[in-house]
Amino acid sequence: MEKLISLAKRRGFIYQGSEIYGGLAGTWDYGPLGVLLKESVKKLWLKLFRDEREDVYGLDASIIMNPKVWEASGHVAGFADPMENGEQFNVMFKTSVGAGEEATTSYLRPETAQGIFVNFKNVVDSFHPKLPFGIAQVGKAFRNEISPRDFIFRQREFEQMEVEYFVKESEWEKSFEMWRQTMHDFAKRVGIGEVHELDVEDKDRAHYSKKTIDFEFEYPFGRKELWGLAYRTDYDLRQHSASSGQALEYFDEESGERLTPHVIEPSLGVDRTILAILNSAYTEDKLGGEERVYLKLPKDIAPIRAAVFPLLKNKPELVEKAREIYKMLKSEFGNIEFDDNGNIGKRYRRQDEVGTPYCVTVDFDTLGETKELEGTVTVRDRDTGEQKRVKIEDLKERLS
Numbered sequence: 247m248e249k250l251i252s253l254a255k256r257r258g259f260i261y262q263g264s265e266i267y268g269g270l271a272g273t274w275d276y277g278p279l280g281v282l283l284k285e286s287v288k289k290l291w292l293k294l295f296r297d298e299r300e301d302v303y304g305l306d307a308s309i310i311m312n313p314k315v316w317e318a319s320g321h322v323a324g325f326a327d328p329m330e331n332g333e334q335f336n337v338m339f340k341t342s343v344g345a346g347e348e349a350t351t352s353y354l355r356p357e358t359a360q361g362i363f364v365n366f367k368n369v370v371d372s373f374h375p376k377l378p379f380g381i382a383q384v385g386k387a388f389r390n391e392i393s394p395r396d397f398i399f400r401q402r403e404f405e406q407m408e409v410e411y412f413v414k415e416s417e418w419e420k421s422f423e424m425w426r427q428t429m430h431d432f433a434k435r436v437g438i439g440e441v442h443e444l445d446v447e448d449k450d451r452a453h454y455s456k457k458t459i460d461f462e463f464e465y466p467f468g469r470k471e472l473w474g475l476a477y478r479t480d481y482d483l484r485q486h487s488a489s490s491g492q493a494l495e496y497f498d499e500e501s502g503e504r505l506t507p508h509v510i511e512p513s514l515g516v517d518r519t520i521l522a523i524l525n526s527a528y529t530e531d532k533l534g535g536e537e538r539v540y541l542k543l544p545k546d547i548a549p550i551r552a553a554v555f556p557l558l559k560n561k562p563e564l565v566e567k568a569r570e571i572y573k574m575l576k577s578e579f580g581n582i583e584f585d586d587n588g589n590i591g592k593r594y595r596r597q598d599e600v601g602t603p604y605c606v607t608v609d610f611d612t613l614g615e616t617k618e619l620e621g622t623v624t625v626r627d628r629d630t631g632e633q634k635r636v637k638i639e640d641l642k643e644r645l646s
């Protein structure tokens with residue numbers, strides 16, 4: 247873990263929040279490479295959980311909501327952890343909305359889910375979806391954790407990716423199973439090694455849940471929760487119907503019946519996903535007799551897809567050709583880096599350490615020193631260190 251935290255800081259993935267002031271417990275900042283990694287994780291999640299499907303809609307709700315939401319949801323009464331003295335401490339972050347006497351107390355959302363429940367009727371009225379259907383949201387959540395710890399594992403500000411999937415009560419098990427599978431597929435796609443399922447016992451489940459599976463990961467500090475999949479029943483929609491006086495119901499045309507849908511909820515923390523990805527990817531090995539550290543990230547989520555090097559910095563014709571190739575690849579993929587600093591071996595090591603799958607080198611053969619190699623470059627593979635010559639016009643396909 248120490249090695250990973252130090253790599254994450256040194257190479258611009260994750261910094262301590264407010265570091266120059268001694269930090270702020272439970273907050274972490276994503277640096278340039280962390281941002282790229284996080285964006286690709288969210289993008290892939292949206293692809294699998296929303297965009298490749300016909301029955302899931304997007305949403306981006308407010309972080310600050312009417313405090314009545316949190317009374318109805320049960321969070322004001324029950325979202326608490328025990329302190330050392332045994333007293334219960336509500337972990338919702340309080341904030342004040344408005345000025346002077348008008349000011350009211352509200353909360354920063356502790357889960358994105360409630361933004362979805364309060365918009366259930368809006369989405370039904372605009373789109374008339376048939377059951378089952380889902381609403382997906384990615385966004386920040388806040389919990390005043392009593393003891394934030396373990397790097398980005400337990401934070402006070404973090405990000406969630408959640409779907410509330412609305413089903414007929416009789417069909418909840420089928421949808422639960424379907425999302426369970428999707429979560430395993432997602433783990434595989436982002437390169438998370440092994441995930442374990444834990445069927446959460448009655449006494450440990452959240453107040454709204456009839457069945458929960460915790461997806462757990464073997465972190466360096468032990469096997470702990472990565473994501474959750476919960477059957478929330480019709481608890482939330484019923485609570486909000488009763489509190490708001492608005493019927494959050496669904497009219498089933500087939501049976502001519504009004505019903506309150508039940509809910510299956512895959513809930514994934516972005517930061518814990520990143521931590522599991524980095525842990526799975528972190529590898530130490532020996533290459534060409536030398537020890538090295540590299541991140542074995544899948545190429546679709548690696549922050550830099552490829553780095554382009556001129557063999558020598560002080561040969562303008564090499565630099566010019568390398569920059570031309572760099573620009574071509576950058577306009578195709580976006581996340582391409584140019585590096586002419588230090589010897590080639592060092593440049594490879596630097597890219598290995600941040601998980602760049604390919605390094606492209608322009609040498610004298612590229613320019614025609616060996617006639618039959620003119621117009622080709624070397625492409626080096628991160629995992630094997632193998633280098634192959636590839637024609638410049640085939641590069642885009644080779645790196646795809």
Ligand code: GAP
Pocket residue numbers: 356357358359389391398399400401402403404405406408471472473474511513514515516517518519
């Ligand atoms: N809407 C359901 C819900 O919020 P949860 O199990 O409390 O359920 C879901 O949280 C996910 O959010 C967790 O599985 C985890 O990935 C992430 N998460 C929760 N608390 C966190 C924290 N303090 N720091 C980082 N991630 C957290």
